[in-house]
Amino acid sequence: MTTRTVGLDFGTTNSAIGVADGDKVTLARFSHKGGLTDTFRSVLYFHPDNRDKHGRYEAIAGPRAIDRYLEAEGRGRLIQSLKSYLADRSFQATSIFTRTHTIVDLLALLLADLRTRAEEELGPLGSRIVVGRPVHFAHASAPDDEELAVDRLREALARVGWTDVVFEYEPVAAAYYYEAELDHDQRVFVADFGGGTSDFSLIEVGPSHRKSSKRTILGSDGVGIAGDALDAKVLHNVVAPMLGLGSTYRAMFGRELEVPVWIYAKLRRWHHLSFLKTKKNLDLIEEIASQADEPEKIEALQHILEYDLGYHLYRAVERAKVALSASDSTKFEFADPPLQIASAITRPQFEGWIAEETTAMEECVDRLLASTGIDAKDVDQVFMTGGTSFVPAVRRIFDERFGAEKIRAGGEMISVATGLALRSHDV
Ligand SMILES: Nc1ncnc2c1ncn2[C@@H]1O[C@H](COP(=O)(O)OP(=O)(O)OP(=O)(O)O)[C@@H](O)[C@H]1O
Ligand SMILES: [Mg+2]
Numbered sequence: 001m002t003t004r005t006v007g008l009d010f011g012t013t014n015s016a017i018g019v020a021d022g023d024k025v026t027l028a029r030f031s032h033k034g035g036l037t038d039t040f041r042s043v044l045y046f047h048p049d050n051r052d053k054h055g056r057y058e059a060i061a062g063p064r065a066i067d068r069y070l071e072a073e074g075r076g077r078l079i080q081s082l083k084s085y086l087a088d089r090s091f092q093a094t095s096i097f098t099r100t101h102t103i104v105d106l107l108a109l110l111l112a113d114l115r116t117r118a119e120e121e122l123g124p125l126g127s128r129i130v131v132g133r134p135v136h137f138a139h140a141s142a143p144d145d146e147e148l149a150v151d152r153l154r155e156a157l158a159r160v161g162w163t164d165v166v167f168e169y170e171p172v173a174a175a176y177y178y179e180a181e182l183d184h185d186q187r188v189f190v191a192d193f194g195g196g197t198s199d200f201s202l203i204e205v206g207p208s209h210r211k212s213s214k215r216t217i218l219g220s221d222g223v224g225i226a227g228d229a230l231d232a233k234v235l236h237n238v239v240a241p242m243l244g245l246g247s248t249y250r251a252m253f254g255r256e257l258e259v260p261v262w263i264y265a266k267l268r269r270w271h272h273l274s275f276l277k278t279k280k281n282l283d284l285i286e287e288i289a290s291q292a293d294e295p296e297k298i299e300a301l302q303h304i305l306e307y308d309l310g311y312h313l314y315r316a317v318e319r320a321k322v323a324l325s326a327s328d329s330t331k332f333e334f335a336d337p338p339l340q341i342a343s344a345i346t347r348p349q350f351e352g353w354i355a356e357e358t359t360a361m362e363e364c365v366d367r368l369l370a371s372t373g374i375d376a377k378d379v380d381q382v383f384m385t386g387g388t389s390f391v392p393a394v395r396r397i398f399d400e401r402f403g404a405e406k407i408r409a410g411g412e413m414i415s416v417a418t419g420l421a422l423r424s425h426d427v
Contacts, residue, residue, distance in 0.1 A: 006129045007420025008162075009170065010111070010153070012083040012138070012196030012228065013387065014039040015062075016417035017118045019125070023180065025421045027414060028118035032063035039413050040117070042083065044110045045069045046096050048076040057097055061113035074308035081228055081269075082106060084196045086149035087140035107156035115160050128164040130424035131157065132173050132416050134197035138224030166427045169220050170194075171201035173419030177411050178383040179205035179215075180422065186380040187218075191365070191398065192416065193388035195227040198361050200368050202379070213426045219372040223364045225357050227321075227388040232268045233353040234317045234345070238332050240264040242341045243304070244297040249288045259288055259298070273310035303339040312336065324350050325390040351393045362397050369401075376401045383408050385415040 007025075008017045016039050018027040029036040045065035049072075050058040060068055069078045077096050085091040085103055093102045101109075119125055137149040150167060157165050171190040178188060185206030192199045199222035209215045236245075245264045251257045263285070266272045276282075282305070289298040304313060316334040323330035329346045351358070369376060382398045389395065389409060398407050411418065 003425075005421060005424030006125050007132075007173070007417055007422070007424050008129055009132045009173070009417035009420055010083060011042055011132075011416070012081050012194055012226070013042055014195070014413055015042045015114060016040065016414055017114065017122075017125075018414075018417050018421040019122050020421035020424060023422070025418045026122065027417060028121050030063050030117055032067070037063060038417075040114050041066055041080075042110065043078055043080040044082065044106055045079070046077045047072065048097070056099070059109040059113070061110040062117060069311070074311070077274075078311060079106060081196060082110065084138040084224075084228065086152050087137035087145040089145060089148060104152050104156050104159070107152065108159040111156055111162075112160045115162075125162075127161055128424075129157070129162045130166045130168055130173075130420045130427060131162075132170040132420050133167045134194075134224075135169050135171070135199045135201075135220045135222030136197065136224060138196040140224065166424070168420060168423055168427075169199065169201060170197075170416045171199045171220060171222075172203060172215070172217060173417075173423055174383065174385045174411070174415040175201060175203045175205050175215065176419035176422040177385075177415040178408070178419075179210060180418075182206045185209060187374075187378065189365075189368075189379045189382045189398075189402070191382065191384045191386075191389065193226050193361075193384070193386040193391070193394055195387065197222055197224050198226045198364065198386075198388070200365060202368060202372050202374060218374060219368055221364050221368040221371070223360050225360050226386075227318075229357050230321055230354050230388065230391065231314065231317050233357070234321055234332070234350065235268055235314075236264065237349075237353045238320070238343050238345060239313065239317060239334075239341070240267055242297060242343060243267070243301040244288075244292065244294065247292065247294045247297055249292040249298075251291070259292070260284075263301070273305065273308075277305055300339055300341060303336065307336060309336055320345055321350070322390075325392060347392070354393065358393050358397065361394065365397060365401065379406070381408055382406050383410075385409065385411055387412055 005020050016027055018025045027038045030040050040062040043065045045060050045068055046057045093100050137146055140146045154165055171192045174192050175190045185208050187204050190201045201220040202218040204216040244259045248256050248258055266276050289295055292298045320330050320332040324347050331342055331344050333342045382402050
């Protein structure tokens with residue numbers, strides 16, 4: 001008899017959920033822009049006007065949240081990359097309109113919508129589930145922080161009815177996806193590069209392991225650096241200078257000062273832009289604009305703040321990054337008339353800006369090989385997955401160590417969820 005098991009990949013950027021019936025996995029599909037998608041954007045949106053019968057502001061998650069946010073022309077609150085705050089002890093709660101929401105509240109709202117939408121297609125999903133987790137959560141600085149992240153996730157899952165939860169490392173899950181196509185046993189280095197974390201497992205998989213329900217996990221490691229960190233570098237190096245970073249203004253008594261850098265630190269995470277919009281900050285920026293050596297740049301910043309264009313700006317940054325995965329150069333472009341900013345970017349420039357991030361990834365790969373005592377030549381295959389694995393500089397880390405012929409890639413957006421559903425047979 002086969003049993004139906006459920007796997008959930010709660011990702012920093014995209015989530016996915018599936019059920020396995022024997023070896024066959026069906027992922028839930030979600031409607032978006034008139035079509036269907038396997039991924040559920042991990043965002044939560046609070047509509048500024050719509051309230052439920054208890055007077056609570058309506059919270060919508062996933063692809064519908066983006067659509068509603070865009071329809072509302074930037075009004076309301078859009079929350080993203082929630083997973084990156086799970087291990088952050090300083091992030092306890094945030095106030096949305098008039099109400100305070102803890103991080104578990106926010107997470108539970110997101111998961112509740114995800115569950116409802118998924119059940120519309122997959123049927124009842126029960127109380128038992130295998131859920132992915134990164135090897136190390138982003139912003140975790142001690143083992144206690146990892147526990148906090150798992151506890152928060154567990155509590156939010158319980159609130160939406162998943163009370164029997166098993167966590168599995170995301171790259172181990174991706175190995176199950178990879179294994180499904182294998183006709184012989186292999187020792188595989190699995191590398192999953194997402195939005196918030198990069199995770200690695202060295203694991204032995206294949207038909208004989210599947211038969212015995214035992215995969216040999218030789219080791220796992222990870223870093224809290226991935227796609228979001230690359231976006232932040234593009235923002236800092238391309239966008240911030242066009243909005244006044246590094247330019248000067250005349251302060252009191254004719255002193256020439258640089259526009260404060262902290263403004264641009266807030267820009268790095270677009271959803272922090274709202275923190276810039278206090279009266280005090282807006283007055284300061286207005287003052288700087290009136291005395292700036294390059295006033296048009298500060299005016300561009302004011303335009304973005306005034307019209308809440310953070311999300312659009314962030315998408316333009318991501319578009320440029322994604323374009324650089326496929327071509328040697330691109331043009332960052334952002335227009336919201338009369339504001340228009342553009343800048344050419346080459347791949348070598350981008351690779352220079354992200355060198356710190358790719359070095360951290362490389363060091364982590366080397367650390368895992370060293371800690372398991374396994375030489376790169378004794379690894380049969382590398383399996384790369386996750387959205388950020390498309391970045392050529394990230395691929396190069398593996399080409400250099402293992403040789404291009406050993407690299408396989410695939411299932412970028414679905415491998416972890418599919419693998420978790422399969423994994424749930426064995427737990
Ligand atoms: N072609 C591409 N080139 C570069 N980056 C890309 C490309 N496609 C997607 N990405 C990036 O991949 C990331 C999302 O990948 P993915 O959906 O695997 O992450 P996630 O599972 O949500 O995050 P995590 O696993 O870290 O929790 C985003 O940062 C996105 O910008
Ligand atoms: Mg992921």
